Amino acid sequence: MADALLHGAVAALKPLGLNYAFVLDAGERAAFLRGMGVTLELCIAVIPGSLAVGVALAAALTSGRAWLALPARAFVEVTRNTPTLVQLYCAFLVLNMLITQQFRQFGAGNPLTPFVWVFIVVSLHKGAFHAEALRAGIQAVPPAMLEAARSLGFGRAHLLWRIELPLALRFALPSLVNNVVDLVKMTAVASAIAVGDVTYESIMIWTNRDNVLELLLLILLYFGLLTWAVARAGRWLEGRLRMPGYGQ
Amino acid sequence: MNPSMTALEHLWQWSPALLRGMGANIGISLLAVALGTLAGLLVGAASMSHATVLQHATRLWVQLFRNAPVLVLIYFTTYVFPFEIGPAVWRLPFPDWLKVVLGLALPTSANVAEIFRGAVQSIPSAQWEAAQSLAMRRAQVFRVVILPQCLRRMLPPWMNLYASIAMSTSLASLVGVHDLVDTAQIASNTVARTDFTVLVYGAILALFFAYCYPIARFTQALEKRHAFR
Numbered sequence: 001m002a003d004a005l006l007h008g009a010v011a012a013l014k015p016l017g018l019n020y021a022f023v024l025d026a027g028e029r030a031a032f033l034r035g036m037g038v039t040l041e042l043c044i045a046v047i048p049g050s051l052a053v054g055v056a057l058a059a060a061l062t063s064g065r066a067w068l069a070l071p072a073r074a075f076v077e078v079t080r081n082t083p084t085l086v087q088l089y090c091a092f093l094v095l096n097m098l099i100t101q102q103f104r105q106f107g108a109g110n111p112l113t114p115f116v117w118v119f120i121v122v123s124l125h126k127g128a129f130h131a132e133a134l135r136a137g138i139q140a141v142p143p144a145m146l147e148a149a150r151s152l153g154f155g156r157a158h159l160l161w162r163i164e165l166p167l168a169l170r171f172a173l174p175s176l177v178n179n180v181v182d183l184v185k186m187t188a189v190a191s192a193i194a195v196g197d198v199t200y201e202s203i204m205i206w207t208n209r210d211n212v213l214e215l216l217l218l219i220l221l222y223f224g225l226l227t228w229a230v231a232r233a234g235r236w237l238e239g240r241l242r243m244p245g246y247g248q
Numbered sequence: 249m250n251p252s253m254t255a256l257e258h259l260w261q262w263s264p265a266l267l268r269g270m271g272a273n274i275g276i277s278l279l280a281v282a283l284g285t286l287a288g289l290l291v292g293a294a295s296m297s298h299a300t301v302l303q304h305a306t307r308l309w310v311q312l313f314r315n316a317p318v319l320v321l322i323y324f325t326t327y328v329f330p331f332e333i334g335p336a337v338w339r340l341p342f343p344d345w346l347k348v349v350l351g352l353a354l355p356t357s358a359n360v361a362e363i364f365r366g367a368v369q370s371i372p373s374a375q376w377e378a379a380q381s382l383a384m385r386r387a388q389v390f391r392v393v394i395l396p397q398c399l400r401r402m403l404p405p406w407m408n409l410y411a412s413i414a415m416s417t418s419l420a421s422l423v424g425v426h427d428l429v430d431t432a433q434i435a436s437n438t439v440a441r442t443d444f445t446v447l448v449y450g451a452i453l454a455l456f457f458a459y460c461y462p463i464a465r466f467t468q469a470l471e472k473r474h475a476f477r
Binding site for chain 1 (some may be wrong): 311312315316317318319320323324327328411415416417418419421422429432433436442445446449450452453456457460461464
């Protein structure tokens, strides 16, 4: 049944000059679906990872302590002003090589896979962008509210977690959603270090078949779907978290 | 290879090649942003016209090229476009770097269109009405009243876009353009020493930072000046 549908779809697209014959090959179809899965896994792993990095960096930036704020500021500036691909190479080709050499001295293998490196690099990269958005949000919290909380005996950490971050999250949500949309698109660089994401699997298929246009259209459709889902979720969250009388 | 050379001496030896690679990155980014800005202004202007067809077409353009990963667009222009262009007899080579320029110009145009539309819409509509009450035509209002204010508002986001495209040029190395990242990879594989590999990747990170950070600082300064007006 499903097979007949696939055959029908491929035959229907043929007159348009689009050759989707690869979906009839069980191996290549599985590879493409696996790639879609890996891209989705990357997104699902990196979104919370980057948010955690963002919160930590924002806390350091607004801590008012120079020994925390200055390194955080330097990290954010370097991360925002250098290409993700170069950061990925610095991590995967340089750090990973050094770590592998260390492990080899103890006669062990390196446990860090390319997938883990993409997770680390994109989380740190997007975390720096989240941090800037959250910092602006934290600084927009009315001072009177902080004084009120302090007078109730809130400590620094408590103040950040219970007062500043919830308000900053609402303030920064539009930029955070934008960043997450960017993050989804950014996972495509994983293909540069042979993580089997949807882009990488497609390259593998089109080097065999010469059907670049067909695969690129599918990839674009897939990323379009993912970014659309993120934007929808963002709008839902904005409505859900809206506080009357605060923010836009 | 002379084994007695230090990693730093190797880096010095490779520095002309690395700087040439950086030149390719800068050239590609300048061309891509110039082309993309021209196209984006046209798309943005069309999106504000009263013709529904144009509105739908430009919306599709902007949505498609803003939501596509830049890397995928670069693959698109590199592998889908032919390696030669021109009518039957006159064949001109269509080099990969030019395809990368086009691949980067597409997202640039979509973003510029949005920046342009946003800037025009940020001008209070009362200005249109006031100018029209002075018997100015629509085109005249746009040219004399709206556009000069828009240009000032568009500059900071446009410069952010430029910095982002300049960083995206590093993706050109993935389709075989001899840019800075590609040169660093060749250097690292040729010298094949751990300390040199660390040094050369650190160097290209520093070069990109040295190029993009001043742009970011200048943009921030412009934004601050604009905010006080």
